[in-house]
Amino acid sequence: MHYPDLTALITDRKRALAKGPVALVMIEDTVEVASTLTHIERCGFANIIAFAAPDIAVPETFDRVDRPVLGDADLVEIVNAVINAAPGLWIHYCYNAEYLFFPFCEHRNIAEMTAFSLEERRNSVLTYIIDLYAGDLSAAPDAVDRDDAYLDRSGYYALARKDDLGNALERQMDFFGGLRWRFEEHVPWKRRGIDRVSLFRAAPGLQMRADRLFNIPEYNTYACPWHNNMTAAVCSFRTAKALRRNPGSRDVIDNFRWQNSVKFAWESQQLFDLGLMEPGQWF
Template sequence: MIYDSLDSFLQTGNSAIAKGPVAMIFVEDLTEVEGTIRHHLKIGFASILVLSPVHPELPEDLMEIIHLITWNTLADGALEAAVNSISVAAPQGTWMYYCYNAEYLMYPFMETRSVGELLAFHTEERRSAMLTYVIDLYARDLNEYPSAVAPQDAWFDKTGYYALAREDASDEYRAKDRQLDFYGGLRWRFEEHVPYLKRSIDRISLFVASPDVKMLPRHVFSDEEYNTYSCEWHHNLTASVASFRAAKALRANPGSRQEIHNFAWHNSVKFHWNSQQLLDLGLMEPGQWF
């Protein structure tokens, strides 16, 4: 289905968000749109919304099952406005997910378990959101792949990740409970080209729709419990979002493009597109899910 605006979708397309989990894919350019959609279909999302200022050309088999919504994803606050509007319209308790094009959700045991099973277990753990780490992917050879996007030859950093306590704005002497700011990847290695507020790699990508909870800037939510990495009594599941977004931006920006000739370094490893690799490197957590 095609909708000429978000308002049109919310008025006539409610059946698309009647049952979760629902994936919202925000298209910033036309790179890897089809691959992004197919990845999230494969892992079991019940419905996929594609929000884009320009309609990408997609095969007929995808156009029959996705919901393509005209939306200016590059406008200030566009992400938060769309996520909040859609989550309020969805039945309370529906699991929602968002990402950009050329990003791919990875989670423990995804080779044999669907995203629905993942979130069913997380719900049983009395969790309403899941922390994800954005893992920067990049092509090893930028001469062959000038945009740095190459799913068939993707690489990432195996080390260089760290976390800092998240400061509580209401109390300068106290850190927020069970919240951390995570850093690493290309945003860390090339931080001189990345605005300070965009350097962290943590994102609450999966969350339960609620009319009382709003998404805020910097990928967090108004309910502080949504922003925690685990509950108070034991470790919980976390996931990763494998993403070419930072590499694309560093190659598209004229300043960084002139200075960066290679993303590869001695700690680069080939991305195998499986969950075990990320589990072994500590880039996601299985919690109590065995």
């Protein structure tokens, strides 16, 4: 279905948002659009909705909404509109050239994962943004190459997240690493974090804030009080693309690889082994 705007999608929510989990894919440019949507489809989402400017092509087998997504507020507006329209629905959001990996995703689907999360009384799953980048920038000037993709195997760390008074928030942390850490001089402070609550269950009164955290604090936690919970990863070329497109960084970066780069295997076990995702109590 092709919707002319966000309002049309929400009006048709009894069809478009009748069943979950649903994936909201923000299409910023033409890079790896089809592969992103196909990967999400293989994860087992009940519906996939692409949001893109009218001049960007999207495969006709997927729902699309004509809606530019380049502004900082666009994601927040879209996510909050869907939350309001479909309470109880599990939602995942991502951008093109980003690929969701969750525990045992090669053998289990996203509906099984969210069902287990509900059994653990969890309404959100913390996802880490793991930067991907091409191994050879001369062959892939935009830093995107699925067949020669690399990631950092180390250099990740976390700091306690604090409230406005400087007090540490319970079970909330800010996570850093990847390209945003190694090339931090080219990345604004507010964009350096690699944690994202990009898989969650819509609820009455829930809203995404401008900082992309949620107004219900428990949604922003990495685990429940009594044991560790599963986490997931969004393996993303997005930061590499931005660093190559920005004139200030492109002219000084001729290679993203370093001594701690490792080729991405496109499988969840590698993310387990590197400590970038954990199954929690799900076996």
